[in-house]
Amino acid sequence: MSTLIKPNYQECIEACQKCLVDCQVCITKMAGKDSMNDCPYCCVQCVESCLACIKMLASESKWAPEYCRLCAEICDYCAEQCGAHDHDHCKACAESCRRCAEACRQVAAA
Template sequence: MTTTQSRNSQLEACIEACLKCLQDCEFCATTCLDSDMVQMMAACIKACRDCADLCALCARFMSRTSDLHMQLCAVCADACDRCATECAKHDHEHCRRCAESCRRCAESCRQM
């Protein structure tokens, strides 16, 4: 595998991680909003929404190989870490799944 192929593979994997994280964050936020304990879940909802927005933006920047995608990946990794930390505070399955997805995305973004 050439360096260019390896780089493209890494980029594609990171885009996929961002899109998966986006989906899991949106699902987590929506499920939290629909719960009876929505007030208790406010920080989780905010973290998920921030993370989802940054994951979407990051995937778009990488898809067009923007010169800014590496800087955005660093910000996205930070948002993913924050979201994972917040979601890990809750015992809900959707929060657990979101936290795992956020950790994977953060790691992938750091490798960019």
Template sequence: MSHEQHQQLLETLHECMAACNHCYDACLNEENVNMMAPCIRLDRECADICHYLESAITRNSPFVAQLASVCAEICSACGEECKKHEHEHCQQCADACFQCAEACKSIA
């Protein structure tokens, strides 16, 4: 499939990456950064895989389905971690991650 056929997924991936980057930055400014370490770590993992999958789709990689499967798994893990925290940025990130996980599962 060409990247034009995946336009909605590309937008979802980009939104998730942006939400994770925002959450990552905001978590670094929380009072107890050590408590936020798992969230910060997963934000980085999730943003990176979303960016990589976005790139893979636009270059028509033959591994898009496999990458989407891994992306869905990482997005789900990040969403689960973020939803544990009451911070608005974590809740918004969790929502973006869960939406992205579902979108990735549709092409995995």
């Protein structure tokens, strides 16, 4: 990771990067499959919230904390939905969402 970004932003970017990829994997593996809850609809929203955070954090936007606050909410929702599924990709996604929510909340609160 770049040493040109402040440490808590770096951690948050890394958490968002992992979450974006795990959500994209979840969307892909769940495509065309029956689901008993909001997965992978939650992931469709979560990849976008993570991407917006990555870009706003890397650009040190004044609005980065606000994007992180929204992303934390979407990650909580996605962790809850994917966490209710037993697929490996859903469990991995839920775990990444939990960590991303935490990292985003730290930026939002700073």
